[in-house]
Amino acid sequence: MSRSAHPAGPRHADVLAEGHYSAPAADLNALDEKVWARTVARDADGALTVGGIAVTRLAEEFGTPAYFLDESDFRARCRAWADAFGPDADVFYAGKAFLSRAVVRWLTQEGLNLDVCSGGELTTALDAGMPAERIAFHGNNKTVAEIERAIGAGVGRIVLDSFQEIARVAHIAQRHGKRQRVQIRVTVGVEAHTHEFIATAHEDQKFGIALADGQAAEAVRRALTLDGLELIGIHSHIGSQIFDMAGFEVSARRVVQLLAEVRDEHGVELPEIDLGGGLGIAYTSEDDPREPHEIAKALSDIVTRECEAAKLRTPRISVEPGRAIVGPTAFTLYEVGTVKPLEGLRTYVSVDGGMSDNIRTALYDAEYSVALVSRTSDAEPMLVRVVGKHCESGDIVVKDAFLPADLAPGDLIAVPATGAYCRSMASNYNHALRPPVVAVRDGEARVIVRRETEEDLLRLDVG
Numbered sequence: 438m439s440r441s442a443h444p445a446g447p448r449h450a451d452v453l454a455e456g457h458y459s460a461p462a463a464d465l466n467a468l469d470e471k472v473w474a475r476t477v478a479r480d481a482d483g484a485l486t487v488g489g490i491a492v493t494r495l496a497e498e499f500g501t502p503a504y505f506l507d508e509s510d511f512r513a514r515c516r517a518w519a520d521a522f523g524p525d526a527d528v529f530y531a532g533k534a535f536l537s538r539a540v541v542r543w544l545t546q547e548g549l550n551l552d553v554c555s556g557g558e559l560t561t562a563l564d565a566g567m568p569a570e571r572i573a574f575h576g577n578n579k580t581v582a583e584i585e586r587a588i589g590a591g592v593g594r595i596v597l598d599s600f601q602e603i604a605r606v607a608h609i610a611q612r613h614g615k616r617q618r619v620q621i622r623v624t625v626g627v628e629a630h631t632h633e634f635i636a637t638a639h640e641d642q643k644f645g646i647a648l649a650d651g652q653a654a655e656a657v658r659r660a661l662t663l664d665g666l667e668l669i670g671i672h673s674h675i676g677s678q679i680f681d682m683a684g685f686e687v688s689a690r691r692v693v694q695l696l697a698e699v700r701d702e703h704g705v706e707l708p709e710i711d712l713g714g715g716l717g718i719a720y721t722s723e724d725d726p727r728e729p730h731e732i733a734k735a736l737s738d739i740v741t742r743e744c745e746a747a748k749l750r751t752p753r754i755s756v757e758p759g760r761a762i763v764g765p766t767a768f769t770l771y772e773v774g775t776v777k778p779l780e781g782l783r784t785y786v787s788v789d790g791g792m793s794d795n796i797r798t799a800l801y802d803a804e805y806s807v808a809l810v811s812r813t814s815d816a817e818p819m820l821v822r823v824v825g826k827h828c829e830s831g832d833i834v835v836k837d838a839f840l841p842a843d844l845a846p847g848d849l850i851a852v853p854a855t856g857a858y859c860r861s862m863a864s865n866y867n868h869a870l871r872p873p874v875v876a877v878r879d880g881e882a883r884v885i886v887r888r889e890t891e892e893d894l895l896r897l898d899v900g
């Protein structure tokens with residue numbers, strides 16, 4: 438992604454090179470099941486439905502913009518992950534992708550565990566009844582107050598991210614008279630093929646302790662000597678939106694090597710390894726994500742093979758998918774406001790949300806797809822850029838897409854695969870009101886996170 442500034446005006450024309458966008462789909466009314474939640478369909482009038490309810494009705498009842506989340510799809514994906522990994526492994530849903538109390542209850546009911554990375558996520562999890570022992574607490578700079586609360590609540594594991602944190606957590610646990618179960622997060626030196634800002638296992642970044650130069654081995658040594666800690670394993674997370682299993686393979690191999698070193702040096706076989714999350718989903722028809730059972734098989738084969746070679750007992754594996762569970766289950770519904778054709782360039786379609794409800798396009802150059810959903814249309818495809826209503830030209834929701842040329846103000850359009858990192862990264866920029874999340878299931882829709890109101894804004898602004 439280019440970070441250099443250039444003057445506005447004619448130069449923009451150069452960046453619109455031919456071929457930087459794909460050709461329009463053969464049928465713009467078709468819904469590619471790869472990118473849409475599972476119960477999405479079109480009704481006899483051509484309106485998109487989710488859980489059996491038409492978006493036209495949903496827009497009337499809940500307004501736009503809004504995120505609609507397919508609850509049965511979410512639950513089915515939880516079960517698919519849990520079944521794929523089986524009883525000898527653990528699946529931790531990464532709450533940062535999207536967390537609410539309803540989500541916590543679904544996870545609890547479907548047998549998943551939860552990865553939290555802040556006091557706020559921990560509060561949400563505990564308040565909604567997630568048993569503390571099923572919670573993993575993450576973060577590169579957990580505050581003392583957060584560590585106190587996590588230990589006090591009895592979380593199942595804390596993932597230690599630095600030498601200072603090893604000492605800090607040990608000290609606090611001891612003060613609580615506890616022995617806290619912990620993992621050490623290592624950076625395995627893998628360059629994940631993803632955007633720089635969401636790659637996390639190369640060495641020049643803030644997370645974890647490097648395997649290189651014996652640093653991780655030293656961290657293990659220290660953790661094993663501290664009374665407040667029970668070291669249960671090693672953790673690695675290589676990045677996000679990854680399709681290629683090669684990075685996980687290298688990571689698993691290096692983590693197992695560390696387990697072998699630990700056994701050789703301390704006579705201890707650490708019982709667990711966590712390979713993190715980061716599995717990619719389809720944002721457009723061009724993406725080809727793996728199914729949970731393929732991922733589970735690939736990971737467990739690698740770990741088993743490496744352990745056999747090192748003559749280690751195979752550790753219990755855990756994974757932390759966030760996006761792969763919630764991402765595909767939701768779409769954002771917008772109303773079209775202004776349609777502005779720019780001769781020879783493209784048509785700008787402005788919607789009633791924008792970078793405040795989906796920052797991913799601006800932040801990571803993320804690609805999304807979009808469809809006209811309040812009706813079908815036989816009009817010709819037109820090249821569009823879907824933009825928001827914020828005072829910023831980088832306020833882009835969908836960079837390049839095709840919509841029918843008869844698109845008009847008042848039409849509803851939807852951007853699929855917005856379940857992960859959209860509401861959870863939403864902002865109040867320009868005093869936008871963050872949209873609600875509405876769960877839809879079997880013909881019923883209910884708000885699980887309500888729309889922000891102007892009163893909410895004024896309540897925070899104490900004058």
Ligand code: LLP
Pocket residue numbers: 531533534552575635674676677678713714715716757758759760761797801857858862
């Ligand atoms: N485990 C750990 C330790 C993580 O740091 C993350 C994501 C996950 C699991 C879940 O990754 P997932 O399966 O959801 O990819 N805001 C960015 C993603 C940042 C992810 C940070 N950590 C985005 O919108 O793409």
